[in-house]
Amino acid sequence: MSNYKTINPATGELIREFGALADSEVEGVLARSGQAYNRWRRESVERRASVLARAAELFEERTEELAAVLTEEIGKTLAAARGEIKTVIGIFRYYSTTAVKQLDGEELDVAGPGRARLRLDPIGPLVGIMPWNFPYYQVARFAAPNLLLGNVIILKHASNCPQSAVMFESLLRDAGLPEDAYINVFASHDQVAQMIADDRVRGVSLTGSEGAGARTGELAGRHLKPVVLELGGSDPFIVLEDADIEKAAKDAVAGRLVNNGQTCTASKRFIVVDDVYDEFVEKFVGGMSQVPTGDPTDPATVLGPLSSESAVKDLEEFVADAVANGANVETGGERLEGPGSYYPATVLTGVTETARAYREELFGPVAVVYRVPDEQTAIELANDSPFGLSSSVYTSDVDRAERISAELEAGMVWVNSVSKSSAELPFGGVKRSGVGRELGEVGLTQFANQKLVRVFEDAN
Numbered sequence: 001m002s003n004y005k006t007i008n009p010a011t012g013e014l015i016r017e018f019g020a021l022a023d024s025e026v027e028g029v030l031a032r033s034g035q036a037y038n039r040w041r042r043e044s045v046e047r048r049a050s051v052l053a054r055a056a057e058l059f060e061e062r063t064e065e066l067a068a069v070l071t072e073e074i075g076k077t078l079a080a081a082r083g084e085i086k087t088v089i090g091i092f093r094y095y096s097t098t099a100v101k102q103l104d105g106e107e108l109d110v111a112g113p114g115r116a117r118l119r120l121d122p123i124g125p126l127v128g129i130m131p132w133n134f135p136y137y138q139v140a141r142f143a144a145p146n147l148l149l150g151n152v153i154i155l156k157h158a159s160n161c162p163q164s165a166v167m168f169e170s171l172l173r174d175a176g177l178p179e180d181a182y183i184n185v186f187a188s189h190d191q192v193a194q195m196i197a198d199d200r201v202r203g204v205s206l207t208g209s210e211g212a213g214a215r216t217g218e219l220a221g222r223h224l225k226p227v228v229l230e231l232g233g234s235d236p237f238i239v240l241e242d243a244d245i246e247k248a249a250k251d252a253v254a255g256r257l258v259n260n261g262q263t264c265t266a267s268k269r270f271i272v273v274d275d276v277y278d279e280f281v282e283k284f285v286g287g288m289s290q291v292p293t294g295d296p297t298d299p300a301t302v303l304g305p306l307s308s309e310s311a312v313k314d315l316e317e318f319v320a321d322a323v324a325n326g327a328n329v330e331t332g333g334e335r336l337e338g339p340g341s342y343y344p345a346t347v348l349t350g351v352t353e354t355a356r357a358y359r360e361e362l363f364g365p366v367a368v369v370y371r372v373p374d375e376q377t378a379i380e381l382a383n384d385s386p387f388g389l390s391s392s393v394y395t396s397d398v399d400r401a402e403r404i405s406a407e408l409e410a411g412m413v414w415v416n417s418v419s420k421s422s423a424e425l426p427f428g429g430v431k432r433s434g435v436g437r438e439l440g441e442v443g444l445t446q447f448a449n450q451k452l453v454r455v456f457e458d459a460n
């Protein structure tokens, strides 16, 4: 047996274990993937798009079954699980329809006679390393554009969502994807490193922690392979004096608690100007302290368990460290008694620069609120982070927000809204939040051979 297992975080019960890939099987995976690439890339675009379209239909038909597995494996509320699957359907639909025209390539303006075109061709088998927090969506945003392009995939999923990993693979097969064009592997880190080093693998995409991203990026660099790295975030949520505070506080609760707080793009640092600080904090703390918490299968639940016991321990350490460094706990702050990995919605104020919570990512339902004198200080504090993924700005002056968005060191800025991913919108960060972009048109180019074809009609 391997460390690939489902442990229900709502109860602590071990549900199912899966066998690991043997070292002797790695070569077979690489060979099969290489052969599948040679066939898949020669299929017509229509055929590749039709497989994606069918995958979207199957995600729709199987929503309840697929959602139940997410809830069992990682404690996602059923409502959130259905929401994740809806996003996945959108991604498969987008890449099977709107994005297809991009494959025609772009006619370029040329100096001199003849013409030139930039084609988008596939590059080969890709390794994907994906996390447990959105087991279908994170895979979909990598797999859908690349399968459309003609690339094939070897996918190593997180060890705590093996059932979701298997279901994703078999759904693609049922949608008509040829065998081996997508291979799920319950592989070790060493085996994945061996795959990345192999000449047949042409690129690597990882969504995960900063540490995993740095190791994977280093390995890919050593072997000159392109990478997409989607890493952590400590997203700022700026509230200015002209914002609708009622809405901002409501959005702040939703933005911090999305996916039980375990989302790279969740709002994490709430930066509020002095004039409206007290009003915002009162409303925000009120909202966080009343969040229905508990059984993720109960439709009334908003905050379910964290994905694992170690996730709870991490948060306990962050909060203890913040308090030791001078922070106040406005609500929450102690794990919930009883079985399951439950941590309450928590708000910290007075977090100092010496606390880990000031710089590191809090991957759970803990919010940090800062008081700042003005807009400029808010921007400086927002940028005083190693991360630069998403961000939010709340103000009734949209021109002001556009100006602030130019100042923010973030890959995404949402005005009067929290971050909400969608198939057509490019996703990604700067600084230690990662490299590259996914989704939208740009998502199709990350592992494409953007090939120049220069044509002179006159052969003489």
Ligand SMILES: O=CCCC(=O)O
Binding pocket: 133, 134, 262, 263, 264, 265, 419, 420, 421, 427
């Ligand atoms: O956890 C990261 C992905 C969530 C999102 O797409 O906003």
